[in-house]
Amino acid sequence: LNVWINGRNRSTLDYRDRGLQYGDGIFETMRVRRRGIRLLDLHLERLYKGCGQLRIRAPDPLLLRRELERIAARRIEGVLKLIVTRGCGPRGYRPAVRERATRIATLHALPRATPDDAAKAVRLRVCATRLSTNPSLAGLKTLNRLDSVLARAEWSDARIWEGLMRDVDGNWVCGTMSNLFVRRGRDLLTPPIDRCGVAGVMRRWILQNAGSLRLHPVERRIRWDDLRSAEEVFMSNAVVGIRSVRTIEGARLGKLRFIGADTAQQLRSLLDRQ
Amino acid sequence: LNVWINGRNRSTLDYRDRGLQYGDGIFETMRVRRRGIRLLDLHLERLYKGCGQLRIRAPDPLLLRRELERIAARRIEGVLKLIVTRGCGPRGYRPAVRERATRIATLHALPRATPDDAAKAVRLRVCATRLSTNPSLAGLKTLNRLDSVLARAEWSDARIWEGLMRDVDGNWVCGTMSNLFVRRGRDLLTPPIDRCGVAGVMRRWILQNAGSLRLHPVERRIRWDDLRSAEEVFMSNAVVGIRSVRTIEGARLGKLRFIGADTAQQLRSLLDRQ
Numbered sequence: 001l002n003v004w005i006n007g008r009n010r011s012t013l014d015y016r017d018r019g020l021q022y023g024d025g026i027f028e029t030m031r032v033r034r035r036g037i038r039l040l041d042l043h044l045e046r047l048y049k050g051c052g053q054l055r056i057r058a059p060d061p062l063l064l065r066r067e068l069e070r071i072a073a074r075r076i077e078g079v080l081k082l083i084v085t086r087g088c089g090p091r092g093y094r095p096a097v098r099e100r101a102t103r104i105a106t107l108h109a110l111p112r113a114t115p116d117d118a119a120k121a122v123r124l125r126v127c128a129t130r131l132s133t134n135p136s137l138a139g140l141k142t143l144n145r146l147d148s149v150l151a152r153a154e155w156s157d158a159r160i161w162e163g164l165m166r167d168v169d170g171n172w173v174c175g176t177m178s179n180l181f182v183r184r185g186r187d188l189l190t191p192p193i194d195r196c197g198v199a200g201v202m203r204r205w206i207l208q209n210a211g212s213l214r215l216h217p218v219e220r221r222i223r224w225d226d227l228r229s230a231e232e233v234f235m236s237n238a239v240v241g242i243r244s245v246r247t248i249e250g251a252r253l254g255k256l257r258f259i260g261a262d263t264a265q266q267l268r269s270l271l272d273r274q
Numbered sequence: 275l276n277v278w279i280n281g282r283n284r285s286t287l288d289y290r291d292r293g294l295q296y297g298d299g300i301f302e303t304m305r306v307r308r309r310g311i312r313l314l315d316l317h318l319e320r321l322y323k324g325c326g327q328l329r330i331r332a333p334d335p336l337l338l339r340r341e342l343e344r345i346a347a348r349r350i351e352g353v354l355k356l357i358v359t360r361g362c363g364p365r366g367y368r369p370a371v372r373e374r375a376t377r378i379a380t381l382h383a384l385p386r387a388t389p390d391d392a393a394k395a396v397r398l399r400v401c402a403t404r405l406s407t408n409p410s411l412a413g414l415k416t417l418n419r420l421d422s423v424l425a426r427a428e429w430s431d432a433r434i435w436e437g438l439m440r441d442v443d444g445n446w447v448c449g450t451m452s453n454l455f456v457r458r459g460r461d462l463l464t465p466p467i468d469r470c471g472v473a474g475v476m477r478r479w480i481l482q483n484a485g486s487l488r489l490h491p492v493e494r495r496i497r498w499d500d501l502r503s504a505e506e507v508f509m510s511n512a513v514v515g516i517r518s519v520r521t522i523e524g525a526r527l528g529k530l531r532f533i534g535a536d537t538a539q540q541l542r543s544l545l546d547r548q
Contacts (some may be wrong), residue, residue: 001438003289012286013294015277015378020287020357022419023297054420081365083294091355091382093419093426093450104289108365133442134406136424144418145296145367145499146328150410152367153329167406167468195442 002074002107007067017102019085022093023143025102026050028201030068031239032078032107037068038274042201047084050140056086057101064103071105072218079108079239083143111239119268121261122161122235122243126250127151127176131167137161139199147196152176152192162235164248167196171221178235178243182226183215183263189226192219202236206267213266224253232260234267242267276348276381283340287322291376293359296367297417299376300324302475304342305513306352306381307458311342311514312548316475321358324414330360331375345379353382353513385513393542395535396435396509396517400524401425401450405441405470413473421470426450436509438522441470445495452509452517453477455523456500457489458535463500466493476510480541487540506534508541516542 003011018024028047030066031038044065051058058064072080087099129151137144151163162175173191174180179200182189188210193199210217227233233245233256277285292298302321305312318339325332332338346354361373403425411418425437436449447465448454453474456463462484467473484491501507507519518535 003287011289013289015279015285015287015380016421017294020291020294020417022357023417024423026418054424079365086292091353091380092385094423095423095427106289106365111366129410130408132406132408132411132418134404134421135442136403137406137420142420143294143297144406144420146298146411146418147408148367149292149296149298150328153369168390168409190287236386 001097004067004071004105006103006265011104013104013114014088016088018087018089018095018099019083019102019143023145024095024140025056025083025143026054027081027083027143028141029239030072030080030082031241032059032072032075032080034078035073036082037072039205040068042204043238045200046141046199046201047048047082050142051084051101053140054086054142055095055097056084057099059084059103068105071107075107077110078182079110081106085143100249114227119244119265121246121258123159124175124235124245124248125160125163126167126248126253127154127163129154129165131165131173131195133168133196135195138195138197139193141198171223172227173197173222175235177236179238180222181234181236182222182230183232183260184230186214186216187216188215188263189222190217190219191222200236201238202241205271206236206242209267209270210268213263215263226269227256230258232247232263233258234261241271278341278345278379280377287376287378288362290362291359292361292363292369292373293357293376293417297419298328299330299359299417300328300415301355301357301358301417302415303513304354304356305515306346306349306354309347309350311346311354313343313475313479314339316478317512320415320473320475321356324416325358325375327414328360328416329369329371330358331373332358333377342379345381349381351384353384354379359417367502378522393539395520395532397433398449398509398519398522399429399434399437400522401428401437401439401525403428403439405439405447407441407442408471409469412469412471413467415472422450435517440540445497446501447471447496449509452511452514453540454496455480455508455510456496456504457506457534458504460488461492462489462491462537463496464491464493465496474510475512477514479545480510480516483544486544487537489537501530504532507532508535508538515545
């Protein structure tokens with residue numbers, strides 16, 4: 001059984017857990033590589049930031065890190081998902097402050113089409129479902145993910161890798177499970193994650209490392225025109241890494257094609273050397 | 275044990291349940307009165323509407339109704355909470371369409387200060403946390419409730435009954451667990467629940483029955499000025515019913531006092547005769 005709840009090998013959970021009752025928790029989806037966890041420090045940083053912001057009593061950092069590393073060592077390649085909820089409490093939205101957090105770690109196989117196809121550019125579609133806006137939650141990978149669920153339910157064509165999502169004002173922010181990058185010359189644009197969306201760990205790594213490839217990372221709102229005039233578009237995600245985009249298909253917006261994939265390739269090489 | 279999961283008396287849940295993984299589900303909180311469920315038809319209507327909108331395979335209506343009535347009959351007065359999630363699935367946002375919904379019914383005692391104090395006007399405060407905006411989810415009582423959780427965590431003073439919440443544009447929409455009504459003359463204003471917030475069952479009942487008290491219900495955005503010029507303000511909630519508001523306290527916005535409570539009282543009498 002590849003599930004550990006509070007460090008114990010079990011697969012069921014108390015129904016009173018606030019993770020279930022209200023989506024009162026956060027999660028991380030991590031890439032297991034050579035029996036280790038890629039970008040573990042960045043994952044833990046976001047996790048503890050989220051616990052702080054939601055005032056969830058986070059698990060002991062040393063204990064958690066050891067537990068994750070021990071679990072990751074069971075697979076050469078794979079995915080390690082960690083959920084941390086506020087824990088159990090009585091009915092009602094109000095947290096009792098004294099709840100003990102629940103942590104649920106699960107080990108999975110890599111999704112198909114990974115990692116061999118990493119260099120292959122993917123097809124994107126445009127989602128009708130908008131991202132949920134809330135500045136108090138933006139950036140965190142909380143368990144409130146119904147916007148992504150509804151957006152991902154919009155298509156079943158397996159040839160479409162991802163769907164692009166807009167905020168309620170029509171800016172393009174991210175995919176259902178990945179962040180968006182747009183290159184024009186040496187400028188590498190990515191939307192700010194200040195009102196909606198998840199601030200991905202791979203996004204963070206790219207922003208930190210873009211300079212070493214002489215790119216200028218810029219966080220700003222992205223409109224359809226920015227996509228249309230892009231030289232290169234790619235998506236990032238902690239499990240899959242960096243995926244070049246070949247086309248974006250929007251029913252009414254038309255279809256965009258991208259040829260450039262150099263920057264994505266360079267970033268991938270850099271990431272592989274991590 | 276006052277918990278029934280898929281009709282069986284048990285209290286643990288599969289960790290793969292999408293209700294936990296993504297908040298992929300909805301719930302109803304119902305008032306048990308004289309061993310029956312108040313406004314059951316309205317609750318079921320909202321529940322099935324939500325299942326339809328999220329494409330959750332809803333439980334059989336007849337089976338569900340009987341189950342709820344059987345559970346409610348175990349208490350003279352109380353609260354019956356029902357969660358319906360999409361059920362278990364593999365990792366990933368995409369629903370598999372074939373999931374079997376999970377239903378979790380729990381029976382609780384009435385919250386304190388209910389129902390004897392129903393006629394007592396309450397104190398409200400103003401919350402800093404804004405409501406999450408998403409037109410695709412607005413109105414539904416989904417398991418994505420972190421906005422309410424954060425807002426409810428803002429105060430611990432037991433003398434404050436509820437906190438008023440704004441949307442991201444600054445309109446006053448509802449409380450953390452109740453809907454807002456503002457009376458001026460014969461006009462009964464309540465905010466439209468088209469971009470955020472939960473369309474409460476008690477709110478619906480009030481809108482349906484306001485006419486019989488010669489009130490004109492109007493759904494429109496509510497600004498601070500509307501509250502300031504109100505003759506009467508009250509909050510609604512399926513468990514508690516209708517609570518008159520005595521004061522609204524906002525740190526920077528100042529303090530509003532309300533004296534009128536006639537309409538709330540008339541609605542309460544009408545509700546009691548249901």
